[in-house]
Amino acid sequence: MTTTQREHHSESSNEAELLAGFESTIAHNDRIEPRDWMPEGYRKTLVRQIAQHAHSEIIGMQPEGNWITRAPSLRRKAILLAKVQDEAGHGLYLYSACETLGTSRGELTEKLISGAQKYSSIFNYPTLSYADVGTIGWLVDGAAICNQVPLCRTSFGPYGRAMIRICKEESFHQRQGYELLMTMMRGTDEQRAMVQESVNRFWWPALMMFGPPDADSPNTAQSMAWGIKRNTNDDLRQRFVDMSVPQAEALGVTFPDPELRWNEERQAHDFGQPDWDEFMQVVKGNGPCNAQRIAHRRQAHEDGAWVREAATAFAAKSAQARAEQQETSR
Amino acid sequence: MTSAPSAEWPLYEVFVRGKRGLNHVHVGSLHAADDDMAVRHARDVYTRRNEGVSIWVVRSDAITASSPDEKDPMFAPSGDKVYRHPTFYSIPDDVPHM
Numbered sequence: 001m002t003t004t005q006r007e008h009h010s011e012s013s014n015e016a017e018l019l020a021g022f023e024s025t026i027a028h029n030d031r032i033e034p035r036d037w038m039p040e041g042y043r044k045t046l047v048r049q050i051a052q053h054a055h056s057e058i059i060g061m062q063p064e065g066n067w068i069t070r071a072p073s074l075r076r077k078a079i080l081l082a083k084v085q086d087e088a089g090h091g092l093y094l095y096s097a098c099e100t101l102g103t104s105r106g107e108l109t110e111k112l113i114s115g116a117q118k119y120s121s122i123f124n125y126p127t128l129s130y131a132d133v134g135t136i137g138w139l140v141d142g143a144a145i146c147n148q149v150p151l152c153r154t155s156f157g158p159y160g161r162a163m164i165r166i167c168k169e170e171s172f173h174q175r176q177g178y179e180l181l182m183t184m185m186r187g188t189d190e191q192r193a194m195v196q197e198s199v200n201r202f203w204w205p206a207l208m209m210f211g212p213p214d215a216d217s218p219n220t221a222q223s224m225a226w227g228i229k230r231n232t233n234d235d236l237r238q239r240f241v242d243m244s245v246p247q248a249e250a251l252g253v254t255f256p257d258p259e260l261r262w263n264e265e266r267q268a269h270d271f272g273q274p275d276w277d278e279f280m281q282v283v284k285g286n287g288p289c290n291a292q293r294i295a296h297r298r299q300a301h302e303d304g305a306w307v308r309e310a311a312t313a314f315a316a317k318s319a320q321a322r323a324e325q326q327e328t329s330r
Numbered sequence: 331m332t333s334a335p336s337a338e339w340p341l342y343e344v345f346v347r348g349k350r351g352l353n354h355v356h357v358g359s360l361h362a363a364d365d366d367m368a369v370r371h372a373r374d375v376y377t378r379r380n381e382g383v384s385i386w387v388v389r390s391d392a393i394t395a396s397s398p399d400e401k402d403p404m405f406a407p408s409g410d411k412v413y414r415h416p417t418f419y420s421i422p423d424d425v426p427h428m
Contacts, residue, residue, distance in 0.1 A: 035395070082378075085378070089378060092360060092375050093358060093375075096358050097358075105338060165357075169379075311339070312339065314363065315367070318364060
């Protein structure tokens with residue numbers, strides 16, 4: 001649909017007029033829908049961002065999935081299963097949104113397992129203790145919520161609608177994580193130490209989830225002009241720090257940042273910068289778990305091939321049987 | 331409507347009735363090998379938290395849509411018929427139940 005539409009447009013319509021129409025829709029804060037004309041750069045930026053987001057949900061199943069069989073109680077196991085299933089669902093909402101831009105599901109999966117498209121660097125860190133399940137829910141999903149709530153108003157309709165569904169479900173993720181940590185904090189000294197150790201490992205990677213500082217984020221200005229992004233990376237990071245500090249106090253843990261303090265003048269927290277060299281290394285594929293995550297995803301895809309083929313064959317056979325039955329009953 | 335290679339399962343659009351008395355509403359899409367599988371997948375993807383009491387699925391390529399190019403001629407006929415709206419008629423304020 002999109003390809004023919006684009007060809008049709010380039011032949012018959014005035015590009016400047018189409019662009020003016022597109023820009024006026026954006027200026028009115030209206031949504032762009034899949035069949036509307038859109039600049040190639042807008043389409044490409046959205047595909048890149050939505051695909052990266054979808055891949056993050058799919059890869060994001062792995063770090064926590066590791067703990068399903070080792071959850072300490074049936075209650076925790078059921079919660080963790082539901083959460084990991086949600087991540088799969090979120091990936092599917094987003095892949096659907098991405099497909100409305102004219103890319104196929106197969107193509108997106110291929111680009112993930114070949115490394116052509118990225119996913120959030122946070123999922124390249126290992127989950128070393130059970131406390132990490134709680135920390136991921138609290139801090140990683142908390143950072144994701146900060147990023148995602150403004151995206152409910154993003155200018156591309158299908159993306160915004162997917163984000164609304166996702167945000168509704170993320171709140172459960174964050175609360176279950178925080179509750180898990182609260183439970184551990186009421187336990188033994190060893191359990192409290194486990195929570196603190198986990199928070200120490202995840203704090204900086206969680207801050208990196210908002211992306212590089214605004215000065216080093218080349219796509220931000222254009223994405224904001226197009227209404228794809230609604231806030232800058234640094235704005236969202238600040239919001240996240242300000243939200244997290246009182247939560248840490250209530251929990252009884254500290255963040256591993258000696259520069260973290262309340263700034264009365266700014267009415268916000270001052271805080272240190274994450275190690276951006278480490279960030280770039282992880283993005284480039286040199287994080288602790290990059291190779292493992294992709295290998296696992298590739299294996300799941302390949303191991304599932306026979307299921308996909310069998311379902312296709314079964315569907316064809318059933319369709320044929322129905323056709324024959326109709327033929328004889330005529 | 332889709333340009334997916336034939337190896338890929340076809341795309342379905344999913345409609346969910348939130349509760350009795352409401353219309354089915356479009357919630358998104360998914361891939362499935364056939365209609366039955368599309369309903370099962372729709373349940374798992376779109377109704378994990380009691381979001382629905384009924385699901386419709388339809389293959390995306392079976393949907394006929396108005397094209398955005400025809401937007402003006404398509405919807406123009408309703409634009410200039412203000413007399414179809416109740417606010418077109420001025421009735422004195424003291425007339426009750428109008």
